[in-house]
Amino acid sequence: MTHRRKHGRRFAALGLAAALTLTACGNGDSQGASTQAGGTIAIITVDPSNPYWKAEVDTAQSEVTKAGYKFTLSAHKNDPAQQNTMVETAINDKVAGVILDPAGAEESIAAVQKLVDAKIPVVLVNAEINKTGLATAQIVSNNAQGATLGAEAWASAMGYKGTYVELLGKPSDNNAQVRSDGYKGVLSQYPDLKKIGQEIGNWDRTEGQQKMEALLSKNPDVNGVIAGNDEMALGAINALKQAGKLAQVKVLGFDGNQDAVEAVKRGEMVASVLQPIVEGTTKAVAQLAETIKTGKSGASEEKQALDCTLVSKDVAPKVNNFVLAAG
Known part of the structure; x- marks a missing residue:
């Protein structure tokens, strides 16, 4: 889920980082974190106002505290300049390690390199990112597998025919293209399913709604919507409701956030695809802590992909805050 800001906004970025860091340190102390395990771990995320990244942050804070570290928290909003400032702050603070959700696959290489040069492990x-050999580990959802699951379920709900539009994620995020390619790989097999428009919604619900309104103005009789994440899909649902067209349009999401899960239960969304962000973040903290202690993560590979789960109407009741109940 990249947008460079003018240098004049550097102080604003510093202010955001400082404010978040102060808050996060207080949380770490209040939960009884100690310095015995080796100090502080910096958690650098994207945007905790999005439920997906909030789950990432909540899990990271909990697991870092369990591991015996304090934490700082900052959010770059997918801005590489802000990310760079936060990485520099972590280096100046001499943190023990960094958990990073990067702001762009290419744009984040230099930031990760800075941490490596400072001998600070980063997961x-x-x-x-578009480079291996720098980060201790790169733990992601298996986006291609998840997109295949979602596209097959959605195509079936469409009866393998009709017109559709696509809402794409942030172009700088590799996940956006991987999911779009995954959808295409499935839907291209069905010649009676015709894509008639697409817009970039940048992972955002409000922007997803606005882009869906624009698509509807050009394609009022569209039959389906595929979205790169749940927030854009939920925005599309809002637009369709306002236009009185939701009953005629099949919507697909991706993430498995709780609002989307509830939409699936209500029949407003065909399905979502649950990303195992809680599992992935738990693994990330464990591997970072192991690297801090021993110099090795304990994982056999740097890049690790975790399979996704289709959230259909039958599965939705078993999902709670990105966690699928066993059984």
């Missing part, structure tokens, strides 16, 4: 979670 990437949720998104990857």
Whole structure:
């Protein structure tokens, strides 16, 4: 889920980082974290106002505290300049390690390199960078597998025919293209399913609604919507409701956030695809802690992909805050 800001906004970025860091340190102390395990771990995420990244943050804070570290928290909002400032702050603070959800696959390589040069181990979670050999680990969802699951379920709900539009995620995030390609790989097999439009919704619900309204104005009789994440899909649902067209349009999401799960239960969304962000973040913290202690993560591979789960109407009651109940 990249947008460079003017240098004049650097102080704003510093202010955001400082404010979040102060809050996060207080949380770490209040939960009884100690310095015996080796100090502080910096958690650098994207945007905790999005439920997906909030789950990432909540899990990271909990697992870091369990491991015996304090934590700082900052959010770059997919801005590489802000990310760079936060990485520099972590280096100046001499943190023991960093959990990073990167702001762009190419744009984040330099930031990760800075941490490596400072001899600070870093584990990437949720998104990857276009280079190996720097991060201790890169733990992501198996986006291609998840997109295949979602596209097959949605195509079936469409009866393998009709017109559809696509809402794409942030172009700088590799996940956006991987999911779109995964959808295409399935849907291209059905010649009676015709894509008639697409817009970039940048992973955002409000932007997803606005882009869906624009698509509807050009394609009022569209039959389906595929979205790169749940927030954009939920925005599309809002637009369709306002236009009185939701009953005629099949919507697919991706993430498995709780609002989407409830939409699946209500029949407003055909399905979502549950990303194992809680599992992935738990693994990320464990591997970072092991690296801090021993110099090795304990994993056999740097890049690790975790399979996704289709959240259909039958599965939805078993999902709670990105966790699928056993059985």
